[in-house]
């Protein structure tokens with residue numbers, strides 16, 4: 321044994337455990353040795369003195385917790401009864417749960433799959449809202465507030481990250497957003513390095529996180545990044561949902577030891593949901609809560625569980641892993657019923673479990689009266705100022721969106737469309753018979769740069785939602801900072817493709833050879849791109865579902881295209897106003913004005929042969945000898961009579977307004 325760590329309740333010989341594990345695990349990418357143990361200890365000690373959690377330990381207690389969800393078409397008597405009581409059929413997910421977790425300890429929650437462990441953790445981490453939740457949760461004896469939630473870190477079962485960002489950057493952004501604002505940036509980055517070393521992530525620091533589309537770090541490394549990003553913020557309470565899944569046994573044990581040392585040295589309160597811990601990991605836990613079918617089966621010291629079970633007639637063989645044995649019992653119908661009833665019987669005089677947890681909570685017994693009786697307070701509403709939030713999030717969004725918006729596939733796609741347009745409309749002559757080709761190319765480019773940015777934007781908000789929710793729940797930043805940074809970061813990226821496309825296609829298809837007109841045409845295409853991107857954000861924010869927003873948004877875009885003035889010149893009587901609702905009308909109208917409303921636009925008169933059967937030349941009709949002025953064509957082609965500046969102002973106003981509406985929808989939809 322190298323060293324002993326003493327808690328108030330029991331002595332845990334953390335390092336004696338390590339000696340029984342193979343020093344070098346075959347197939348593991350992990351250095352597991354005495355050297356590693358020393359390193360871990362040094363890293364934790366280095367942060368020990370400056371630890372926020374050490375200064376703000378938090379005692380978490382909960383009692384009488386119930387959670388139910390609406391359920392339709394159920395025939396069970398239980399649901400019928402609750403239906404009568406509440407006027408609604410409800411399904412109970414967890415019932416009458418109580419427990420407590422003290423600073424310096426690890427509480428493990430175990431039970432078979434689907435028994436309600438994650439639900440309980442979600443409730444403790446305030447991730448389910450108030451609907452359907454009954455019971456009391458306290459932090460240092462007070463109800464949790466927005467402020468106290470900042471002291472709670474929740475490491476979810478699913479690791480949620482931006483796939484294109486590297487491990488180090490991911491942790492760096494978290495540190496900059498969530499570490500106290502008075503900590504200098506250098507120290508925040510040092511903290512990132514220390515946390516990466518602690519979780520052995522230094523080797524993969526520059527590797528992107530990845531996902532099922534992008535190859536990145538391994539599953540175990542991603543899990544460690546997830547844990548690192550929570551540990552980094554130095555929380556007083558850490559909730560971890562299956563942190564060891566995807567880790568090999570050596571890594572799982574090392575992680576358990578890191579958590580144990582953090583708990584003891586930094587006075588952290590750790591609650592961990594775990595499926596099947598090895599016996600060494602199991603030994604590290606201080607308290608244990610067993611659940612089955614939404615009920616409690618045991619709450620108390622981990623060291624006492626074997627005796628508790630033995631007294632009920634379930635004696636574990638000394639050579640058998642106790643954790644495995646417990647799960648076997650909880651998966652067996654007869655034994656689980658006995659265990660549920662025994663526990664219910666034990667607390668029958670204490671229906672909410674309040675008295676029971678007083679036995680185990682050290683809140684009233686620990687020495688520091690100031691802390692244990694105080695609510696959890698914080699100095700600022702947010703760790704980073706609004707402008708810091710915007711700048712950090714802009715940098716992060718830019719890094720991620722750069723790979724999404726300007727990916728090779730996207731660039732090839734734009735290049736291919738430019739080639740097709742150049743081939744189809746190569747040097748369209750300024751002749752009467754080619755007027756339709758010219759207006760067709762103008763319309764197509766407007767429509768292309770409506771659909772392309774729309775489809776790119778419509779999915780981003782629903783896809784960011786999980787990350788947004790996770791980070792907003794830990795009060796990392798304001799929603800307005802997120803939305804503003806998204807606009808700033810994506811603005812230059814979204815404009816690059818239409819700009820390149822227009823530069824090439826404009827000159828190859830031989831639109832009006834006038835630089836000023838070209839620039840005006842380009843500005844309209846870019847403004848049109850931003851407007852349709854804004855509509856993408858709007859549909860994404862209002863429906864927050866990729867499939868639904870794409871479906872509804874596509875109908876809107878097709879409607880805008882049909883009303884844009886190219887396909888239908890004369891709408892049915894009474895419906896002519898509809899064209900003013902389409903932003904394409906304004907962009908297309910503007911570009912027609914740019915191309916035709918000038919004396920430079922002259923179109924050679926066509927002959928009866930070149931115009932085709934039955935076509936009468938405009939020159940013959942209006943008495944032009946050689947060429948038709950563009951203004952005459954504009955009269956016939958343009959979708960509205962509006963002057964160019966009105967078209968421009970309306971397009972600009974729609975572009976800005978739709979973003980405000982999108983933000984409002986996002987705000988409404990993400991508000992609890």
Ligand SMILES: Nc1ncnc2c1ncn2[C@@H]1O[C@H](COP(=O)(O)OP(=O)(O)OP(=O)(O)O)[C@@H](O)[C@H]1O
Pocket residue numbers: 389413431432433434435436437438439440
């Ligand atoms: N919002 C919900 N809607 C429908 N069912 C739900 C909801 N929340 C929880 N449940 C159900 O409640 C039960 C408990 O779920 P929970 O995720 O808490 O289980 P668990 O013990 O964490 O399982 P696992 O170990 O497999 O993750 C499951 O049967 C789940 O399907």
